[in-house]
Each structure stands twice: as structure tokens, then as C-alpha cells.
Amino acid sequence: MADEIAVAxxxxxxxxxxxxxxxxxxxxxxxxxxxxxxxxxxxxxxxxGILVFLTSQGQVLGRYRRFNLVANGFINVFRSFxxxxxxxxxxxxxxxxxxxxxxxxxxxxxxxxxxxxYFARLIEQTLRDVPRGVIEAAEAMGASPLQxxxxxxxxxxxxxxxxxxxxxxxxxxxxxxxxxxxGGGGIGDLAIRYGYYRFQTDVMLITIVLLVILVQSIQFFxxxxxxxxxxx
Amino acid sequence: MIRPVQTAHNTQNSAFPRMTTxxxxxxAIALRGVSKSFRTPDGQQVGVQPTHLDVAPGEIHGIIGxxxxxxxxxxxxxxxxxxxxxxxxxxxxxxxxxLSPAALRTARQRIGMIFQHFNLLxxxxxxxxxxxxxxxxxxxxxxxxxxxxxxxxxxxxxxxAGVYPAQLSGGQKQRVAIARALAPEPHVLLxxxxxxxxxxxxxxxxxxxxxxVNRRLGVTILLxxxxxxxxxxxxxxxxxxxxxxxVERLTIANGRIPPDSQxxxxxxxxGDAEGDEAGTDDTEAAPQHLLxxxxxG
Numbered sequence: 127m128a129d130e131i132a133v134a135x136x137x138x139x140x141x142x143x144x145x146x147x148x149x150x151x152x153x154x155x156x157x158x159x160x161x162x163x164x165x166x167x168x169x170x171x172x173x174x175g176i177l178v179f180l181t182s183q184g185q186v187l188g189r190y191r192r193f194n195l196v197a198n199g200f201i202n203v204f205r206s207f208x209x210x211x212x213x214x215x216x217x218x219x220x221x222x223x224x225x226x227x228x229x230x231x232x233x234x235x236x237x238x239x240x241x242x243x244y245f246a247r248l249i250e251q252t253l254r255d256v257p258r259g260v261i262e263a264a265e266a267m268g269a270s271p272l273q274x275x276x277x278x279x280x281x282x283x284x285x286x287x288x289x290x291x292x293x294x295x296x297x298x299x300x301x302x303x304x305x306x307x308x309g310g311g312g313i314g315d316l317a318i319r320y321g322y323y324r325f326q327t328d329v330m331l332i333t334i335v336l337l338v339i340l341v342q343s344i345q346f347f348x349x350x351x352x353x354x355x356x357x358x
Numbered sequence: 359m360i361r362p363v364q365t366a367h368n369t370q371n372s373a374f375p376r377m378t379t380x381x382x383x384x385x386a387i388a389l390r391g392v393s394k395s396f397r398t399p400d401g402q403q404v405g406v407q408p409t410h411l412d413v414a415p416g417e418i419h420g421i422i423g424x425x426x427x428x429x430x431x432x433x434x435x436x437x438x439x440x441x442x443x444x445x446x447x448x449x450x451x452x453x454x455x456x457l458s459p460a461a462l463r464t465a466r467q468r469i470g471m472i473f474q475h476f477n478l479l480x481x482x483x484x485x486x487x488x489x490x491x492x493x494x495x496x497x498x499x500x501x502x503x504x505x506x507x508x509x510x511x512x513x514x515x516x517x518x519a520g521v522y523p524a525q526l527s528g529g530q531k532q533r534v535a536i537a538r539a540l541a542p543e544p545h546v547l548l549x550x551x552x553x554x555x556x557x558x559x560x561x562x563x564x565x566x567x568x569x570x571v572n573r574r575l576g577v578t579i580l581l582x583x584x585x586x587x588x589x590x591x592x593x594x595x596x597x598x599x600x601x602x603x604x605v606e607r608l609t610i611a612n613g614r615i616p617p618d619s620q621x622x623x624x625x626x627x628x629g630d631a632e633g634d635e636a637g638t639d640d641t642e643a644a645p646q647h648l649l650x651x652x653x654x655g
Contacts, residue, residue: 263477266437267491267542268466270459277494281481357522358480 138328145329148316149336155230155311159237159302160295166238167245167294174201174242175249176275182250186261186271204243209301212236213308233310237301245294252286253279285356292348296341313337384451386546386578387413392435392445394428406431407602408445413546418572418579420589420610422621423599432599433550433582437469438462450545467495470539470577474551476531478523478538484510485519488537495542509537513567529560536567540575547571549581553588561585565592586625590615 136144174197180187181194207215213236217227220235256279264278280287303314313333321330388411395405406428413419421429434440435447438454447454452465478487485506492502510516513533523531532552539547549568553561569592571577583589589596590613598606598621606620615622 257475257477259473259475259477260479262439263471263473264490264494266439266466266469266471266548267494267538268463269494270463273494277490278479282479284481355481357482358524 138332141326141328142332145320145332148320149313149333152311152313152316152333153336155315156299156302156313158230159234159305159310159312160299162231162234163237163241163298163302164291164295167241167298168291171242171245172249175246176253176279178246179250179253179279180271180275184258186265186274201243201246204239205247207240209236209240210304210307212240213304217308228309230305230310230312233302233305233308233312237298237305240301241294241298244297245290248290248294249287252283252290255286256282282358285352285358288348288352288355292344292352295344295348299337299340299344313340384415385412385448386415386417386450387411387419387436387580388446388448389432389435390446390448392432392442392447394431394435394440394442396431404428405602406435406442409602409604411597411604413578413580414595415578416572416576417594418568418581418592420593420596421580421582421599422584422586422589422596425584427599428602429582429584429599430550431602433548433580436546436548436580437466437471439471467491467542468544468546470542470544470547472532472535472539472547472549472552474554476523476528476535476555478531478534480523483520483522484515484526484534487523487534488541490538491542497542505541505543506537509540510534512540512570513537527560528556529564532556532564533567536571540571540577544577546578546580549579551583552581553585554583561588562591568592596621 142149177187178194178197178201179185181190181197182188183191183194204212213233216236216239217232220232221227224232224235226232260282261274261278264274269277300314302310302312303318305312306315306318313336317330317333317337320326321333390410391408393406393408395403398404404426409432411419411432421432423429431440435442436449438447442455445455449465449469454462454465457465479490482490488506488509489502492505497505506519507516510519513536515530515533515537518526518530518534523534526534532555547568552568553564556564565588568579568581572579579592581588581593590610593610596608596610597604598608598619608616608619608621615625
């Protein structure tokens with residue numbers, strides 16, 4: 127009996143332990159890509175989303191209609207690209223700024239680009255939930271456009287903004303797996319390389335379970351935080 | 359650094375003395391030939407025809423009319439939330455139309471405004487809502503704390519300083535909005551249907567607060583309402599609007615509408631929009647009491 131167990135196929139736990147260094151490396155790569163692309167999305171995409179919102183019709187900077195049209199078109203164009211095509215299309219640009227077009231750092235460039243426009247659109251829509259009357263009240267009290275943004279929009283929409291970051295994080299965790307085609311690495315790439323291409327179902331399972339846990343945690347934490355700051 | 363409110367106050371005071379310090383015939387608000395046209399999606403022309411309106415310092419001036427008569431537009435022209443197509447908007451001697459955006463923001467800090475739907479910041483406490491206009495103006499924290507305390511006391515909500523607006527009733531929300539409007543010590547207060555979202559009893563107590571703002575603080579009030587009861591109980595003078603024009607200007611003495619006026623005729627024809635006072639010649643005790651409190655002069 128005991129002998130039989132000893133020669134048995136390695137269990138999924140054995141595979142997991144064996145794969146641990148690989149998983150650790152992949153988690154680090156995923157972390158790097160996520161930090162870079164989320165930071166870019168929040169700073170650049172956030173600013174772009176706010177500007178598009180402010181310049182939309184009937185808003186504080188509604189007179190800058192031309193900017194609104196151009197920025198909107200820009201967002202739509204970038205959001206139209208299938209991610210894998212964007213990945214390849216921007217590779218000369220990537221090489222220009224990172225020095226190489228492979229690896230997690232290189233993959234962060236197209237990821238960031240996609241995340242910026244994705245997040246900008248989300249933010250623009252989230253800000254629409256702030257009642258016009260509240261913005262108007264701030265204007266009537268003498269608030270400048272910058273104060274309207276920092277004191278009214280970001281405060282009143284804060285739970286929606288947190289949810290927008292949450293959705294972006296989950297989406298781009300998934301996108302980052304595609305970055306494997308340029309050697310981006312990461313957990314998703316691990317699933318594809320070992321699990322899918324090498325038919326190692328147990329490896330695929332492990333990585334997918336990891337991704338599920340990751341997504342659940344992001345979602346749970348995001349929603350918890352959003353609820354906590356919402357006093358409406 | 360933005361100038362603290364106190365400084366802005368002083369400079370404005372020297373240029374435009376408040377009516378309490380110097381009796382003057384200059385109106386607190388003067389709209390001169392202002393017009394504004396909108397086109398509704400079905401091509402109808404609405405808005406405000408070239409209109410004059412003078413609001414004397416210290417008075418409570420009502421604007422009444424049916425929906426779509428342009429009364430809210432006219433009110434919103436007074437602080438340029440609505441920029442008129444033509445005309446002058448003079449508030450305390452300053453033509454707002456000629457101001458730079460920055461100067462307009464400074465001028466607006468001295469023009470309070472309250473709204474039908476209160477428009478409080480829901481993610482800020484009552485105290486932070488009242489502090490809001492002062493923070494925007496860059497006032498120092500000591501002054502902010504003092505003003506928040508004073509203004510919340512004035513509207514009787516001191517004990518609610520730390521709660522969020524969602525926990526307040528409609529009447530309390532409007533009181534917070536009034537405290538917020540009073541925080542920067544405005545010369546004038548614009549009130550856009552301030553009681554239309556409130557029940558009659560809450561309306562009554564809110565009108566007392568507004569009468570107090572006028573009587574005790576000397577703030578000029580320009581108020582829009584479609585409720586005749588509100589106009590009669592609170593206002594010293596009333597402008598009646600129809601199709602974007604002021605068609606009648608009346609003085610309301612002791613809550614009475616002059617019986618030979620068009621407004622009185624309307625009331626006989628249609629009754630009050632709210633149905634609470636259909637006639638013009640009744641003598642209700644409560645409104646009379648309130649009005650005697652509110653009467654200026």
C-alpha cells in the first residue's frame with residue numbers, strides 16, 4: 127500500500143511546491159505590470175477623464191467643445207484596438223522608451239496605454255453621477271474649475287472612483303496575460319505557457335486558482351472601501 | 359496663496375458700503391436690460407426678454423410666475439450662473455458682466471445662494487458643508503471654525519455639525535444650505551424655490567429662518583417661488599413674470615396683494631398653485647405674525 131503511494135503520480139500540491147519559484151517570479155512580474163499600468167491609468171487617464179467630463183456640454187468648461195471632441199475621439203480610437211494588436215503596433219514606441227520590446231517592463235507600455243484610455247472613459251462616466259446642482263452650488267460660491275474638481279467632483283464621486291480603479295485592476299490583470307506574447311511574463315502568462323501549451327492541466331489549474339483569489343481579493347477590497355467612504 | 363475672505367470683505371466694503379453702514383438708494387441688485395434666450399429641442403424660444411429689476415438693499419424681493427416663465431433664469435442671471443445675452447448685472451455697484459473670471463469668483467463669494475434641492479455635498483459633514491465656501495476662499499481655520507459655529511447656531515443646527523446630510527430631513531438640509539450661504543457673510547442671498555421640496559409645516563419654519571436672515575443680518579434676499587403663500591408671508595415686493603417678462607411689480611403690505619392687480623386676478627382665476635391659499639383677502643394669523651417679524655424699515 128505504502129509503496130503504491132510513493133510511486134504515485136505527483137499530486138497537485140507537489141506540482142505547486144515544485145513550481146513555487148516560478149510562481150513567485152510570475153507574481154512579481156504581474157505586480158510590476160499592474161503597478162505601472164494602474165499608476166499611469168490613474169494619473170494620466172484620470173486627468174484625461176476629468177478634462178473630458180469638464181469640457182462636456184453644460185459642464186464647467188463646456189466652452190472648450192473642440193478639446194472635448196478631439197479627446198473623445200482619441201479615447202475611442204485607442205479603445206477600438208484589440209489589445210494584442212495594440213501590443214504589436216506600439217512596439218517601436220516601446221523600444222524607444224524602454225530600450226527593448228520584450229519583458230515585463232516593455233509589456234507595461236502597451237498595458238499602460240490601454241489602461242489610460244479605459245480608465246479615462248470610466249472616470250468620465252463616473253463623474254456624471256455627481257449632480258449638476260452640487261457643481262453649480264460650488265460655482266455659485268466662487269469655486270474655480272480646479273476647486274470644483276478637487277473639492278467637489280473627487281469628493282462626491284469618490285466611491286465610484288474607487289470602483290473604477292477596482293474594475294480597471296481586474297481587467298488589466300487579465301490583459302497582462304496577453305503581454306506574455308512579448309515575454310511580459312506574469313501569472314497569466316504562466317498559465318498559458320505551462321498549462322495550455324504544455325498540456326499541464328494541474329499547472330493551469332493552480333495558476334487559475336491564484337488568479338481567481340487575486341481577482342476576488344481586489345474586488346472585495348474595492349467594494350469594501352467604496353462602501354466605507356460613501357456617505358450619500 | 360489665495361487671499362483670506364476677511365481681506366476680500368474689507369476691500370469690498372470700502373468700495374461698496376453695506377446698507378447698514380450707509381443709507382443709500384443704490385439697489386443691492388440691479389438687472390439692466392438683461393435677456394437670455396434658449397431654444398428647446400422642439401424649436402420653441404424661451405428665456406428672458408430684455409428685463410429690468412431693482413432690488414433695494416435690505417428688502418426681500420419675490421419673483422413669481424408659472425413654470426417656464428423665466429423666473430429661475432432671471433434669478434440665476436443675478437450671479438451669472440446664467441450669463442445673459444445682453445445687459446448689465448450690477449450687484450452692490452459692481453457690474454458682474456465686466457469682471458474677469460477670477461474677479462467674478464471673488465464677487466460670488468459675497469453672493470449667497472440656496473436651491474430647491476439643497477445641493478449639499480453628501481460626502482462632507484454638515485460642518486464641512488458650511489465651511490466649504492470659506493475654504494474655497496482660502497480663509498484661515500480659526501475664522502472658519504468661528505463662522506461655522508455662528509452660522510449653525512443661527513439656523514439652530516449646532517448639534518448636527520458632525521453628521522452627514524443623508525441623516526437630515528429636508529428642512530434641516532435647507533437650513534444647512536442657508537448656514538453655508540451665510541458663512542462668507544454675503545450681502546445678498548439668492549433663493550431658488552427654497553421651500554418647493556418641503557412640506558407646509560417645514561416651509562413655515564424655514565420662512566422664519568429666511569425672515570431672520572433678512573431682519574437680523576440685514577441680508578437682501580431675491581427669491582423665486584411659484585408658491586403664493588411663500589411670497590405673501592415673506593416678501594416686501596414682488597415681480598410677476600410671464601413669458602420671460604416682468605408683467606407686474608407690486609408692493610406687498612401686510613401680506614396683502616393689491617386686489618386690482620393682475621396677480622390678484624390670477625389668484626381668483628387659478629387659485630394658488632399649492633392650493634393652500636386660494637383667495638387674496640383672507641387674514642391668516644400665522645402669516646401675519648411672520649410678516650410683522652419680517653417687515654423691514
